[in-house]
Amino acid sequence: MGGAETLIKALAERAAQAGRTVHLLTTCAKNHFTWENEIPAGSHRAGPLTIHCFPVDGGRDLPRFGRAQERISRGPFTAEDEAAWLSESVHSRALLEYLTDNPFDRIVVGPYLFGLTVDVCRQFPSRSYLLPCLHDEAFARVSIFTKLFHDVAGILFNSEPEKELAQRLYAIPDTKGHVVGMGLDPYNVDPRAFTRRHGLTAPYVVYSGRREPLKGTPLLFDYMTAFRARTGRDVKLVLTGSGDVPIPPALTPHVCDVGFVSELEKHEAMAGAIAFCHPSLNESFSIVLLEAWLAQTPALVRESCAVLLDHCRRSNGGFWFGNYPEFEEELSRLLDDAPLRDAMGKAGRDYVVQNYSWPAVESKLFAALEAKTKDA
Numbered sequence: 001m002g003g004a005e006t007l008i009k010a011l012a013e014r015a016a017q018a019g020r021t022v023h024l025l026t027t028c029a030k031n032h033f034t035w036e037n038e039i040p041a042g043s044h045r046a047g048p049l050t051i052h053c054f055p056v057d058g059g060r061d062l063p064r065f066g067r068a069q070e071r072i073s074r075g076p077f078t079a080e081d082e083a084a085w086l087s088e089s090v091h092s093r094a095l096l097e098y099l100t101d102n103p104f105d106r107i108v109v110g111p112y113l114f115g116l117t118v119d120v121c122r123q124f125p126s127r128s129y130l131l132p133c134l135h136d137e138a139f140a141r142v143s144i145f146t147k148l149f150h151d152v153a154g155i156l157f158n159s160e161p162e163k164e165l166a167q168r169l170y171a172i173p174d175t176k177g178h179v180v181g182m183g184l185d186p187y188n189v190d191p192r193a194f195t196r197r198h199g200l201t202a203p204y205v206v207y208s209g210r211r212e213p214l215k216g217t218p219l220l221f222d223y224m225t226a227f228r229a230r231t232g233r234d235v236k237l238v239l240t241g242s243g244d245v246p247i248p249p250a251l252t253p254h255v256c257d258v259g260f261v262s263e264l265e266k267h268e269a270m271a272g273a274i275a276f277c278h279p280s281l282n283e284s285f286s287i288v289l290l291e292a293w294l295a296q297t298p299a300l301v302r303e304s305c306a307v308l309l310d311h312c313r314r315s316n317g318g319f320w321f322g323n324y325p326e327f328e329e330e331l332s333r334l335l336d337d338a339p340l341r342d343a344m345g346k347a348g349r350d351y352v353v354q355n356y357s358w359p360a361v362e363s364k365l366f367a368a369l370e371a372k373t374k375d376a
Helices: 003-015 062-074 078-087 093-101 115-121 144-151 158-170 193-197 218-232 262-273 288-292 305-317 326-335 338-355 358-370
Strands: 024-027 042-046 047-056 107-109 129-131 154-157 177-179 204-208 236-238 255-259 274-278 299-302 316-322
Touching: 003 024, 003 107, 003 288, 003 358, 024 093, 062 078, 078 115, 107 115, 107 236, 115 144, 115 305, 129 262, 144 158, 144 177, 144 358, 154 158, 154 255, 154 288, 154 358, 158 305, 177 358, 193 262, 204 218, 204 262, 204 288, 204 316, 218 255, 218 262, 218 326, 236 262, 262 288, 288 305, 288 338, 299 305, 305 316, 305 338, 316 326
Parallel strands: 024 047, 107 129, 129 154, 154 177, 204 236, 204 274, 236 255, 274 299, 299 316
Antiparallel strands: 042 047
């Protein structure tokens, strides 16, 4: 699961544990590029949730979708490009029919940029609460989203910068959107466990998540390569997660790539690091950044990502960089100043505990779902 799926599942579980009757509707697809039906259709119980899997509609013209997506991504694009992109996106008639036959009081749906999300919001606007995971990207400027954001019963944002972006793009009223986010449970792990298990003797920077251009992983690889060459310092890079992004040959011997790991090992990797680096361009919340702070590890984030920058400014738990010289200066400072690392890590953990405990998030979630709107 990606961040949006993790978020929606977590909110659904907490709502069910709080006594709500919650059904989690999803597709039979596992791959968000191909959307092939791989999971059997049907229903089953998973903890407090009833989960329903529905097949994705066939007949998509993938080349047409790809062309439209490329034109929108690069700009400029036309109304015809928008229509092609939406019509060839993922859809599920079976899921919509289920929602028609089972009139739930509230439908929380997201993220925003899939055809199925648009279908649900259009067909059930007075009951739909959009959880957009909105980014400042070309797709957010597709014309259909202005009406969509206005027509739904409410919008559940992950952060204040995400809400401010929606207000700039769509001029939604302040009362339409509610900042909810996601709760995280504090944890304590041995910061030496990961280094012992993998035989690491040099300090390391850790990155967790998908490896792709918008997540900034090619930039991180380039910066770490340059840092080692320019400073002569033996700093390793630990990677958890996956993605097809080539690692520069000069950096390859100094990368510890453990792929998908358990939550425990991921947290141990974070706890043992000099810094957690999150060079992403587009985030609406960033679960992994907050997880790293729970490990009391300071952060290095990309200045151009408003959400990551806002987290670091509010927490005093991280540095932000806009270019390589700033990255080099900040990483060098963290390597050389253990008291600073400890202070920033503690500030990050305090920020997460104070702002993203589950009781606080649940209160905001239920208040948003019960708020009166013009469509309710």
